[in-house]
Amino acid sequence: MRKGQSSSSAAAFIAIMTVLIILYILFLPPDIREELLSDGGSNGGSGSDGSGSSITTNVLFRETIGKVSYLKDTEKYYDIPSVRIYAPTSGQLLKGIPSVFIKNALFDKEQAVYTTTFDIDKKSTTNVVISFTVTDHYGPLSISLNDRKIFNGEIEGNKFLRLSDSDLSSTNELKFSVPNPGVIFWNSNKYALENVQITGDVTDYTSSSSTQKFSITQTEKDNLESATLYFRPVCTLSDVGPLEIKLNNKILFDAVADCGTRSFASIDINEIKAGSNELRFSVDKGSYLLDNLMVKIELEKPAYKTYFFDISDEFFVKDPESARCGDYD
Template structure:
């Protein structure tokens, strides 16, 4: 049998056709892949997004060095405050008053006839002293027993005009009872008492002016920075008559003693007792007369610590800065574009002033930075400086 030989030309044609198909398949896969990429990535791939020249390294180094929501910065123009309060008078007055009276009371006790009497009365003041019971016994026989709130205060035969009887156990509501002793074996007799002009009197103390108050105002800046506080006052009083003096600051008791009359008294106050806004000092005397003068609350403030922000610049950063490719920019964003904003900024010890009404402020601080650690301190030059955002940026130079 004769063998069939394939020509080399035919073999080359088959190989070339297979290679073309493979290339076409790979090309199709690449096209599909590019179509499925995100638009921004596809654009970068097709158009290219490469920087030319020496500025490419600068773009890579540009970044945010500091970004802070600073908030409100306060400035105190003094390191202590004195709050002077008006003088107060404290005193009590007492007067004798009739607490209860009854025109007549009749009680009797016999074998076949007995009648006792109970009376009730109220006392509407807790400041009662020296209470006395007095009466006239117009008719009297036997032993008279008088009880006040269940406690016996009289149990004897009494004359027509007995001495006033001291009462110790008065209450807001009181019950007083009258009884007379039995006749015993003398069944034909009757013991009786006809009491007239019955009165219970006492000294009533008026405490309306026993307490007085005075107020002072503390700002938020003062409150936030109080380190110590002292209350001083001068009480004009008589030692022999003066009672205990109590002082309250915002309902907190800060003093309870008999003060040194005729000299300045000093009390250390807890800063925690002092409120922002209105503060109330209350003076209360137990008894006696007080003229409290030269009332003063003095606060000493701690030194305010202003914010300091730190950032670092590498040797590569400084090289790009010196080559003129990068700069360091400082920006502020404020709450409005109406109020004046004033501050002093220290950059590595270099003093820079800020004075603007704009809501946004920017300044190039490239000349003040250095390789390694850098520090920026902000000190307000007004009572309040509201900073929404503070940034330090390493940026490409225009």
């Protein structure tokens, strides 16, 4: 019985003390009560100066500043290896026929027409010529290219016929024929041709182009102000055609270069990409050696932001004797 009474008395005592402590805290001044309740806490608004004193952290400024970049230099140079491109042109035999014999008579028409075909690459082939030697003939000779008559008349000796580019196709049909003798039925029109050749100037484009690359960073792209390609063409002016330079498939330069003189081409900065960029050099005629190749880029200095903010008087310590490490003074 005594043990039950003792337990009840202890519980009542603890409850009374708890109520008194709560009342005591509630009647404390707000600053003392806040310091008492936050003492020893670990939240983001307070800390310790190492001596056991609590320090309240106050956020003075908060702003999302975005991406911050750093550039050491405002100019950069990208050296590019030398480039040699050439497109040599040479005369070539496109089709050769040792001999041709055609004859048209009243009772013999089987050999009245001779037809042959030949192929060309229209892009690389120019100045196509037919040549042959007449060793025997009677009457007129007709020559057609792709069903278009290119010659009609009597001929002897050596003959050269230049074919128009507009008449040529990738695959071509060449036809030799003689007409019917007509009322002179006892005669026959005939032609004996030897060494029939079709020749043309063919350009080899195998080594006519070359590709080089350079890379820039995203930071450089973001601050790009201007870009220039420099080069020195070594060539013979009378032997070369236009030099074409492309950046990422956009034309930078398309003209006959000034041989032996350092040249340049301005680059549209919108055509330059962050990462790898492709330079393509090509020529349709002659030979170029491009050395001292270099891409120069100029960069704007990044604009570093400066922020200003006010600090309320309540954060300044007015009593020097009560100043603590970490307060604003």
